[in-house]
Amino acid sequence: MAFLVKKFGGTSVGTAERIKHVAKLLHEAKHSGDDLVVVVSAMSGETNRLVALAREMMPAVVDVREYDVLVSTGEQVTMALLAMALKELGTDARSYTGSQIRILTDTSHSKARILEIEKAPILEDIKQGRVVIVAGFQGVTADGEITTLGRGGSDTSAVALAAALGCDECQIFTDVDGVYTTDPRVESRARRLDKITFEEMLEMASLGSKVLQIRAVELAGIYNVPLRVLSSFEPGDGTLITYDDGDSGMEQELVSGIAFNRDEAQVTVAGVADQPGIAFAILGPIADLNIEVDVILQNIGENGLTDFTFTVHRDEYQRVVDFLQDRLDVLGAQSVHGNDRIVKLSLVGVGMRSHAGIASRMFRVLSENGINLRMITTSEIKISVVIDENFLELGVRALHEEFELADTEVKSS
Ligand code: ADP
Ligand code: ASP
Ligand code: MG
Numbered sequence: 001m002a003f004l005v006k007k008f009g010g011t012s013v014g015t016a017e018r019i020k021h022v023a024k025l026l027h028e029a030k031h032s033g034d035d036l037v038v039v040v041s042a043m044s045g046e047t048n049r050l051v052a053l054a055r056e057m058m059p060a061v062v063d064v065r066e067y068d069v070l071v072s073t074g075e076q077v078t079m080a081l082l083a084m085a086l087k088e089l090g091t092d093a094r095s096y097t098g099s100q101i102r103i104l105t106d107t108s109h110s111k112a113r114i115l116e117i118e119k120a121p122i123l124e125d126i127k128q129g130r131v132v133i134v135a136g137f138q139g140v141t142a143d144g145e146i147t148t149l150g151r152g153g154s155d156t157s158a159v160a161l162a163a164a165l166g167c168d169e170c171q172i173f174t175d176v177d178g179v180y181t182t183d184p185r186v187e188s189r190a191r192r193l194d195k196i197t198f199e200e201m202l203e204m205a206s207l208g209s210k211v212l213q214i215r216a217v218e219l220a221g222i223y224n225v226p227l228r229v230l231s232s233f234e235p236g237d238g239t240l241i242t243y244d245d246g247d248s249g250m251e252q253e254l255v256s257g258i259a260f261n262r263d264e265a266q267v268t269v270a271g272v273a274d275q276p277g278i279a280f281a282i283l284g285p286i287a288d289l290n291i292e293v294d295v296i297l298q299n300i301g302e303n304g305l306t307d308f309t310f311t312v313h314r315d316e317y318q319r320v321v322d323f324l325q326d327r328l329d330v331l332g333a334q335s336v337h338g339n340d341r342i343v344k345l346s347l348v349g350v351g352m353r354s355h356a357g358i359a360s361r362m363f364r365v366l367s368e369n370g371i372n373l374r375m376i377t378t379s380e381i382k383i384s385v386v387i388d389e390n391f392l393e394l395g396v397r398a399l400h401e402e403f404e405l406a407d408t409e410v411k412s413s
Contacts (some may be wrong), residue, residue, distance in 0.1 A: 005158050007040070010042060104140060195242055259345075281330075343392045353380050370391075
């Protein structure tokens with residue numbers, strides 16, 4: 001008997017039939033003796049539909065309070081349907097929104113952080129033998145305002161509940177049967193990992209592998225919540241995200257995965273004076289606009305001038321280019337240009353720490369495939385390159401092959 005949080009993503013609850021299937025899984029788990037807190041996402045496509053509706057009403061800047069009121073409704077539909085399906089099977093269940101269960105967050109609408117969760121009402125339901133179903137992706141401020149946790153935030157709801165309740169494991173059920181060496185939709189020979197360290201998973205998530213929300217991995221790491229990714233459709237043990245226990249062989253892997261991010265765009269401010277303060281003059285006002293900057297590159301100056309390049313989210317591309325265009329005189333720059341058809345491709349692995357030469361192997365393989373590297377950035381356990389988006393699939397597959405990440409059985413067949 002275990003105390004578990006089980007989270008079901010959008011595809012897993014995408015139709016009435018699938019919700020009934022999830023209810024069946026939960027009914028069986030409950031009857032095998034487990035205590036269950038269940039977190040649900042909106043039915044697949046629903047959050048996108050709501051976001052598009054919001055943009056239709058307010059094309060320029062969406063009102064974040066109303067945005068949260070709107071987009072949090074998707075999860076509310078799923079939770080009630082799942083509770084009904086479970087009751088129909090004879091298992092007692094009760095569904096709650098984030099504000100009913102009091103998932104207390106800060107006031108940052110659309111990207112709120114969870115501060116506290118009231119445990120007592122959940123534990124009381126559990127004591128009464130009920131399955132507790134909680135709407136993912138949402139919370140409430142101390143003033144009673146509805147908040148949401150950012151796209152993919154139901155993962156974070158699940159981990160936060162598991163941490164607060166001291167659950168034995170947080171299980172993320174999705175449309176793939178675990179975390180793979182790379183997105184299996186891009187490389188069909190990707191291999192499922194039995195285990196991955198928190199550190200590596202955090203890098204993978206922050207470099208674009210959307211199988212888990214970054215914040216969820218962060219929280220699981222901080223509170224040491226065993227986190228597992230599994231399929232809603234096929235039985236299996238999935239992937240356990242864990243601290244490196246030394247006996248898993250994880251350290252022997254030079255590269256554990258390849259992540260990519262299609263959401264980036266590159267902006268260059270050309271011909272700026274090569275003098276102290278220029279990075280701040282360009283990026284300070286961008287930060288003030290609440291726009292996140294990712295990769296940053298400044299060329300070596302020549303004749304007192306230099307070029308300054310950085311990446312931002314694609315949705316912010318035009319805004320940033322227009323903003324900098326208006327500031328050309330203030331910056332004393334010659335021009336602003338960019339490209340919103342680029343992607344960031346990254347190799348991740350704790351083994352890189354102790355092995356030289358991974359970067360040069362990566363660059364060789366990419367050059368052999370005619371892929372131009374626009375920007376390069378490295379950290380202890382990752383190497384990222386910015387390339388044209390047309391070369392993404394080619395790059396992923398070439399690196400997957402070079403670092404022998406493929407499923408050996410499939411490979412040899
Ligand atoms: P859910 O709706 O269940 O939250 P998501 O779409 O958020 O599901 O996450 C699952 C998807 O993540 C998969 O369908 C897969 O395409 C993608 N993905 C990206 N990188 C990886 C990876 N390394 N391993 C597994 N899945 C990945
Ligand atoms: N429904 C939300 C989204 O699509 C949250 C989630 O599914 O995790 O982003
Ligand atoms: Mg998700």
